[in-house]
Every structure is written in structure tokens, then in C-alpha cells.
Amino acid sequence: MLAVNYSTLKNNLKDYCDEASDNNQTIIVTRKKSKSIVIMSLDNYNQLMKNVRNAEYLAKLDRSIEQIKNGFGQVHEEKDL
16 A cells, blocks of 8 residues: 655656556555545456445345344245246
């Protein structure tokens, strides 16, 4: 992970973009009067989003299992396809 200020990033944008995409670096851009931002490769971003979706799905499964344990499930007959 690298941290740079906005001016340095602006003057060396290509180098930092290459660092993010080619070397899987995460770049934190600090700004004086604004919140910091993060630059990362699209591959890293997509993996992060996949992990978020997986975590949400697992949490949903956990809630469902808890509901079944508490007697809030329903039994259905198996249907032939």
C-alpha cells in the first residue's frame, strides 16, 4: 500500500496507475481539504466486490439457519422434476 498526496499523484499519474494495475498496489491519495481516496486495479476491485457479495450471502445463510433453529422453518414435499 502506498500513500501519496494529490499533487504528487497528479504529476506522476501514469506511474501510480501502472503501479496499481501492474503490481496490485493500493494507492491512498491524501487531499488537504477533502477526504482521502483509494486507487486500485480493476481486478482487485472486482475481487473485493466478490468478497463483499459472498459475505452478504453467508450472513443471509446464517440468518436462515438461525430462523430454522428457532422454529420458523417450513417443511415442503420434494417434487419430481
